[in-house]
Amino acid sequence: MGITENILNINRSLKEGVRLIAVSKTKTKEEIMEAYRCGQRAFGENKVQELVDKYNALPKDIEWHFIGHLQGNKVRPLVPFVHLVHSIDSFKLLKSVNKEGKRINRVIPCLLQFHIAREETKFGFDPDEAVGMLSSPDYAALDFIRLHGVMGMATFTPDEIQIRNEFRMLKQFFDGLKRRFFPDKDFFREISMGMSGDYQPAMEEGSTMIRVGSLIFGERH
Ligand SMILES: *Cc1c(COP(=O)(O)O)cnc(C)c1O
Numbered sequence: 001m002g003i004t005e006n007i008l009n010i011n012r013s014l015k016e017g018v019r020l021i022a023v024s025k026t027k028t029k030e031e032i033m034e035a036y037r038c039g040q041r042a043f044g045e046n047k048v049q050e051l052v053d054k055y056n057a058l059p060k061d062i063e064w065h066f067i068g069h070l071q072g073n074k075v076r077p078l079v080p081f082v083h084l085v086h087s088i089d090s091f092k093l094l095k096s097v098n099k100e101g102k103r104i105n106r107v108i109p110c111l112l113q114f115h116i117a118r119e120e121t122k123f124g125f126d127p128d129e130a131v132g133m134l135s136s137p138d139y140a141a142l143d144f145i146r147l148h149g150v151m152g153m154a155t156f157t158p159d160e161i162q163i164r165n166e167f168r169m170l171k172q173f174f175d176g177l178k179r180r181f182f183p184d185k186d187f188f189r190e191i192s193m194g195m196s197g198d199y200q201p202a203m204e205e206g207s208t209m210i211r212v213g214s215l216i217f218g219e220r221h
Contacts, residue, residue: 003034006216014210015203021065021192023213025050026220029057035216036062042083044211048074055081067151067192067211069123072096079108086151086192086211089113089123091133094145101144110145111192114173116166117155124152127173134181147182149190149208150174154198163198167205174206 001009010020023044024032032043032054041061045051046068055064063083070078070085072093078085079100088094088110101108115124125133133139152170154163174191182188194202194210202210214220 003031003216004038007035007038007040010212010215018203018207019209021209021211022216023067023211024054024217025213027217029054031217032058048078052077075100079106080104082108084148085110087113087123089125094142098142098145106144108145109148111149111151111190112147114150114152114170116152116170119155127176130173130177131180134177146187148187149192150177151192153195154193160201164201164205167193167202167207171206
């Protein structure tokens with residue numbers, strides 16, 4: 001199957017209120033344009049330089065989502081145009097994004113990445129850390145970032161019960177933060193969870209954004 005059919009198929013299975021982010025890392029501009037021509041406008045990348053190159057070359061009504069681990073010293077080229085940074089995994093990084101947003105007077109939309117997987121290697125906050133940050137005066141002083149919600153990646157496993165439990169946990173973190181820190185903030189509403197192998201259970205557990213790559217573009221090499 002081709003990119004066009006894959007996108008149409010996924011769109012047909014989207015639950016109401018869920019957006020598809022097409023993860024185009026390692027894929028060419030031509031492949032991205034095929035998805036664009038069937039109406040796809042939100043794309044996700046995990047490397048700064050690759051994202052900037054694609055932004056420069058491709059139509060300007062594309063929404064670029066940054067989904068990879070980000071270093072503070074790489075933030076600058078992203079902030080003028082990035083639609084949403086999904087992968088804020090430390091207070092330090094959030095401060096770097098704020099500083100770069102302030103330089104150009106743009107408020108940068110961000111998600112807090114939570115560590116929900118069993119694997120040791122995945123980046124992200126745990127709930128206590130997030131609560132500590134959100135309660136701190138240093139956080140209150142950040143005027144050039146806006147938190148729109150949370151993001152997480154489940155363990156890479158065929159065990160669907162495990163995956164569902166992790167997604168459910170992320171939904172609970174979201175609900176807890178919403179109640180405590182953002183009760184009247186409509187913009188705090190996103191739960192970015194679900195990839196090619198697990199987007200169906202993610203949607204059932206409350207995802208609002210699925211990040212799907214290989215199911216659209218084929219395997220990456
Ligand atoms: C690569 C990547 C995806 C997409 O993975 P697929 O399994 O190809 O759908 C989603 N989220 C993140 C953070 C990624 O790095």
